[in-house]
Amino acid sequence: MDSILEFIVGRYNYWLYILLMMIGLYAMISKNNLTKKIVGMNIFQTAIILFYISIGFKKGGTIPILEHTSHAVEVSHFVNPLPHVLMLTAIVVSVSTFGVALALAIMIYREHGTLEEDEILKCLEQ
Template sequence: MLDFFLGHYAYWFTIILLCIGVYGILFKKNLIKKTIGLAILQISVVLYFVSIASKWDATVPVLDPNIPVDQVANYLNPLPHTLMLTAIVVGVATLGVAFTLLLAIYNRYETLDEEELIEKLQ
């Protein structure tokens, strides 16, 4: 049983990060904490996809005369890693826009508490 947990530590770490992110989104009242929870959730998804796309004893997909063409299983698929790199870039840009909007909300309403914002908007 312990070997199972230690053998899949990346998945358990991903699940823990996912739970922390969902907790931050659902139960925190401050909008900055909700945004940080969303970022943690996104990082956990990227970590999950990178961990399932990796293979042991695989190499980069560059034509190597030492590896025969019929043994393509020895190559690593670069597509998931490329997509996750794109997801990281889009996530950082989205996080920057979110913090800019939070700054505008704070300058106008002088609070980032969810309940106080709802009261001020009504």
Template structure:
């Protein structure tokens, strides 16, 4: 029982990632306002980033940069113990995902402004009522 509790507590990053994911999903489904939906989508995305970065991090490690790598010898001569550095592969994947996320956010906000020009509201039920009339 103690082992199970320790297992649950020591993975706290993953629990928070799951909670943020569910907050974002709830907002995307249940909120009526389109801007709220877009903000919920961004929260959902960042929960996924948090999950990936949590995979790459290590205890008793440092940032993935080789010390004195440009000290006349070049980085290829440095002795590297992988256990001393965080894994940089998830970082690189998430860098790309962040930039793509901002692009989708910008397009979504442009569409929201256009909808607001046409219907003069961004509440989903009012837009649907306008379209039926």
């Protein structure tokens, strides 16, 4: 019983991120409206960001800001800084790509007067 509980507690965060990721993926592939697709892409990115941050965590570790006085740094006392760095840039880049995606959506709306995918395809066939 205890081993099952430990198994669940050690992994349930990954399962939640997979769930979030799949919500984003489903929105991206099945929704008809382009804005909803873009929102799905953002949910997908958020899941990946949470996953990376979760990888970097160490039990009992604190934020990776050292003290000037300490001589030998005990590595297990500080969480892994590398995923934080990667996700720090990824968040800002995801906001920028979101802006570009919205700009493309506005251009499509200007051209076809709609954001529904099937109507756009019908427009293109004519």
